[in-house]
Amino acid sequence: MTEIAESTPSAPRTQSVTTAAAGPGRQSSARVFFSSPSTIVLLAVLFAMVVFSFLGPLVSQSPSDTGFTVLSPPNGANLAGTDSLGRDLLSRLMIGGQVSLFVGAAVAVICLTVAVTIGGLAGFYGGVADAVLSRVSEFFQVIPGIILALVAVAMLGASLPLIIVILSLTMWPGVARIVRAECMRIAELGYVESSRAAGFRPLRILWSDVLPNAFPPVLVATTMTIGRAILAESSLAFLGLGDANAPSWGALLYEAQAYMQSAWWLTVFPGVAIFIVVLAANLLGDRLNDSLNPTLSRVK
Amino acid sequence: MQLAASSVSKTFGRSRGGHAGARKAVDGVSLSVGPGDFTAVVGESGSGKSTLARMLLGLIAPDEGEVTFDGVSLSAMSRAQLLRFRRSVQCVLQDPSAALNPRKPVFEVLAEVIRLHGIARGRGVREKVFEALELVDLLPAEQFADRYPHQLSGGQRQRVLIARAVILNPRIIIADEAVSALDVSVKAGILKLLSRLQDEMGLGYLFITHDLPVVRKVTKDVFVMRAGRVVEHASKDELFAGPSTEYARELLAAAPVPDPLLARAWIRGARAVR
Amino acid sequence: MTDNPFVDSGDPIPLLQVDRLGVRLPTGRRSFVQAVRSVGLTVRAGERVGIVGESGSGKSVTVKAISGLLPESPLVGIEGSIRLAGQELVGAGRAAWQDVRAKRIGMIFQDPSSYLNPTMRVGAQVRESLLAGRGSGRGADETYRFLELAGLPDAREVAERYPFELSGGMRQRILIAIALAKQPELIIADEPTTALDATVQRQVLRSLDESVDALDTALLLITHDLAVVAGLCDRVYVMYRGEVVESGTTEQIFLEPQHEYTKELLRCVRSLSDDSTDLYVSSYGAR
Numbered sequence: 001m002t003e004i005a006e007s008t009p010s011a012p013r014t015q016s017v018t019t020a021a022a023g024p025g026r027q028s029s030a031r032v033f034f035s036s037p038s039t040i041v042l043l044a045v046l047f048a049m050v051v052f053s054f055l056g057p058l059v060s061q062s063p064s065d066t067g068f069t070v071l072s073p074p075n076g077a078n079l080a081g082t083d084s085l086g087r088d089l090l091s092r093l094m095i096g097g098q099v100s101l102f103v104g105a106a107v108a109v110i111c112l113t114v115a116v117t118i119g120g121l122a123g124f125y126g127g128v129a130d131a132v133l134s135r136v137s138e139f140f141q142v143i144p145g146i147i148l149a150l151v152a153v154a155m156l157g158a159s160l161p162l163i164i165v166i167l168s169l170t171m172w173p174g175v176a177r178i179v180r181a182e183c184m185r186i187a188e189l190g191y192v193e194s195s196r197a198a199g200f201r202p203l204r205i206l207w208s209d210v211l212p213n214a215f216p217p218v219l220v221a222t223t224m225t226i227g228r229a230i231l232a233e234s235s236l237a238f239l240g241l242g243d244a245n246a247p248s249w250g251a252l253l254y255e256a257q258a259y260m261q262s263a264w265w266l267t268v269f270p271g272v273a274i275f276i277v278v279l280a281a282n283l284l285g286d287r288l289n290d291s292l293n294p295t296l297s298r299v300k
Numbered sequence: 301m302q303l304a305a306s307s308v309s310k311t312f313g314r315s316r317g318g319h320a321g322a323r324k325a326v327d328g329v330s331l332s333v334g335p336g337d338f339t340a341v342v343g344e345s346g347s348g349k350s351t352l353a354r355m356l357l358g359l360i361a362p363d364e365g366e367v368t369f370d371g372v373s374l375s376a377m378s379r380a381q382l383l384r385f386r387r388s389v390q391c392v393l394q395d396p397s398a399a400l401n402p403r404k405p406v407f408e409v410l411a412e413v414i415r416l417h418g419i420a421r422g423r424g425v426r427e428k429v430f431e432a433l434e435l436v437d438l439l440p441a442e443q444f445a446d447r448y449p450h451q452l453s454g455g456q457r458q459r460v461l462i463a464r465a466v467i468l469n470p471r472i473i474i475a476d477e478a479v480s481a482l483d484v485s486v487k488a489g490i491l492k493l494l495s496r497l498q499d500e501m502g503l504g505y506l507f508i509t510h511d512l513p514v515v516r517k518v519t520k521d522v523f524v525m526r527a528g529r530v531v532e533h534a535s536k537d538e539l540f541a542g543p544s545t546e547y548a549r550e551l552l553a554a555a556p557v558p559d560p561l562l563a564r565a566w567i568r569g570a571r572a573v574r
Numbered sequence: 575m576t577d578n579p580f581v582d583s584g585d586p587i588p589l590l591q592v593d594r595l596g597v598r599l600p601t602g603r604r605s606f607v608q609a610v611r612s613v614g615l616t617v618r619a620g621e622r623v624g625i626v627g628e629s630g631s632g633k634s635v636t637v638k639a640i641s642g643l644l645p646e647s648p649l650v651g652i653e654g655s656i657r658l659a660g661q662e663l664v665g666a667g668r669a670a671w672q673d674v675r676a677k678r679i680g681m682i683f684q685d686p687s688s689y690l691n692p693t694m695r696v697g698a699q700v701r702e703s704l705l706a707g708r709g710s711g712r713g714a715d716e717t718y719r720f721l722e723l724a725g726l727p728d729a730r731e732v733a734e735r736y737p738f739e740l741s742g743g744m745r746q747r748i749l750i751a752i753a754l755a756k757q758p759e760l761i762i763a764d765e766p767t768t769a770l771d772a773t774v775q776r777q778v779l780r781s782l783d784e785s786v787d788a789l790d791t792a793l794l795l796i797t798h799d800l801a802v803v804a805g806l807c808d809r810v811y812v813m814y815r816g817e818v819v820e821s822g823t824t825e826q827i828f829l830e831p832q833h834e835y836t837k838e839l840l841r842c843v844r845s846l847s848d849d850s851t852d853l854y855v856s857s858y859g860a861r
Contacts, residue, residue, distance in 0.1 A: 194393055198416065208412070344773065483629055484846065488854055510772060567780050
């Protein structure tokens with residue numbers, strides 16, 4: 001006996017205690033999220049990195065000043081040492097941080113926008129729109145990122161905007177898939193149907209009913225994207241494909257290649273910086289997932 | 301102001317290679333309902349009653365036949381006509397737990413519908429919302445307006461859905477299993493509310509349910525559906541006095557009675573396996 | 575709170591004895607709700623007992639506590655005593671609970687779809703239960719016997735099917751068969767027919783009735799449906815807001831209810847099914 005589009009009699013009988021305790025007894029996701037000490041630590045770490053990168057240069061040496069002793073290990077004047085041109089590594093780390101963090105954020109924002117649009121339309125409308133948009137998404141997903149980067153840089157020269165575009169192009173399908181799945185699920189729910197019956201236009205329903213409820217997993221995916229974008233950009237820069245005028249942490253690693261054995265600080269500091277930010281971003285995404293997912297954080 | 305289905309049919313699964321897997325959910329059904337009616341569509345799962353409801357609401361297009369409102373076919377309506385149709389024919393769908401957007405407070409749920417149909421503007425919206433909440437006995441209205449669905453009980457959620465349906469002063473309301481998921485002590489309250497609203501506003505109801513005692517209690521006219529077809533159509537009294545089809549008899553016999561002796565006999569008298 | 579008139583010193587130890595059971599569940603990081611409050615109940619060997627209540631009554635939580643299925647979180651607080659044939663289960667370790675669930679208590683839940691493995695043939699699932707249970711039978715014949723007992727006549731044929739090939743009523747009977755195959759001392763059925771169509775409900779209830787009879791198992795039936803309880807149970811506990819408000823034999827509860835809530839509940843139910851009376855709206859239902 002199949003039950004397509006049929007109302008299952010009395011199906012929602014399973015008891016949920018939170019319904020029984022009707023009233024403002026349930027904590028909002030935000031409170032749960034912020035109430036965990038480890039989350040506060042993670043947020044603090046990321047915030048510290050941002051402050052370090054963007055406000056640090058106000059108090060540190062000039063990153064392009066080559067006046068220091070070449071390749072000197074961390075000392076009083078140069079807390080992170082100097083590089084092969086005699087530049088202070090710490091201030092270069094700050095500038096590098098600006099680039100890396102900016103790339104991470106920019107890619108995440110672009111991915112989110114594109115993914116929500118395409119994934120939302122595909123998941124909500126289904127049918128032909130879904131077929132077409134899914135093919136588009138799959139196309140971009142199978143493009144090998146490194147090759148695309150190599151070709152693009154070779155043809156157009158390495159620049160930060162170009163790198164951001166390339167990374168966004170390869171990363172948005174992953175998020176779009178999640179958006180699509182959520183929208184497909186929500187589109188089946190009662191309140192979407194009720195809105196249709198009330199006379200709202202489909203786009204309006206997508207915007208006002210579907211997307212806000214699709215948000216949690218998408219938010220998590222976006223947080224993860226930040227980490228992945230920073231890592232990807234670092235890899236590209238490490239291979240020499242970075243923008244020479246906007247040296248990121250990855251670019252610092254590129255420069256450090258020749259001195260890996262002799263000047264450990266040139267590799268370690270940028271590497272640790274990348275590691276910390278990516279780890280923090282991923283863990284935060286995890287925490288976000290837990291707090292936004294009602295069945296995990298609160299025992300029912 | 302009649303809402304009518306004329307020989308409508310709907311087949312699912314047809315696109316998958318011809319007839320294999322195709323299932324006729326609704327097969328040549330005709331019925332009509334207007335203000336003042338209290339018509340029930342009774343059937344079990346798989347009978348097609350929910351699909352029929354959605355066709356009558358214009359949410360699904362019939363493959364054969366047509367659905368008309370006031371003589372105009374839904375498929376031939378302009379955007380403006382459709383909006384007017386939606387205002388006149390409202391619905392209360394099943395499953396209170398997923399029938400409301402978890403992120404919208406009650407106020408917004410009602411207000412957005414008011415704004416869409418231009419019933420009121422600015423200040424007026426607030427007044428209309430409170431009016432509707434009072435109409436369905438959700439008092440004090442100010443308190444309920446700020447609540448989110450998860451802060452309401454099943455019965456309260458159902459009242460919000462009913463408020464949303466009546467706020468536009470419709471002529472007909474289609475209710476799909478509107479009370480099935482509610483506790484017995486709450487059910488009666490909702491049914492009474494529905495009856496009162498009908499008296500006060502001259503509404504017509506199309507009540508879709510599998511719950512026969514409820515049908516007997518409040519409705520006037522009954523359609524019995526099975527496997528996509530209407531197998532019997534009679535007034536409530538006629539049907540319960542003596543159904544003419546075997547299937548309807550079975551359905552009537554399936555309703556249990558809360559009395560120890562009768563209930564025991566009822567269970568033991570059940571037919572062998574299906 | 576109930577003082578148990580059914581347990582006196584002359585009786586053998588009851589199969590299930592629950593005393594002053596309290597369950598506290600978290601509803602957030604720092605807020606709790608007392609879902610079950612000082613509940614006591616008794617089930618004797620071979621007896622059929624029903625727990626009746628509406629949403630929020632605590633009946634499902636009580637049953638979960640009895641079968642050890644409450645979430646294993648330190649935030650969940652259980653107090654009181656649950657004794658199965660004298661063995662105390664509150665605070666018992668995982669191993670003890672697993673043994674109980676495998677051999678001594680058979681559970682039948684409301685929604686068969688979530689409790690049947692979709693990729694395993696139903697016969698195999700019944701067999702799994704059989705092997706883990708108390709009985710000595712091991713062969714295919716034993717499996718068929720339980721399928722038939724649960725009301726599925728073409729046992730050999732049905733055993734080869736997958737859950738998705740069966741109708742809702744048949745799936746529920748598979749759940750019954752799985753519970754029976756353990757040859758448990760107690761079968762707990764939590765809203766076993768609520769999700770089924772009315773006609774199928776009746777048949778599944780009959781299957782349950784006959785199979786419990788045949789195996790002489792005790793039955794603890796949880797439902798919101800008074801008619802189901804009236805037809806299947808010898809004794810009834812009525813729960814409201816986490817407490818047992820009344821208990822007695824089925825006849826007593828239906829014909830001579832004492833507690834106001836029980837009376838109201840009966841009035842509501844009867845007003846719905848009885849043609850001559852008007853719809854009765856109780857104050858308990860004004861939520």
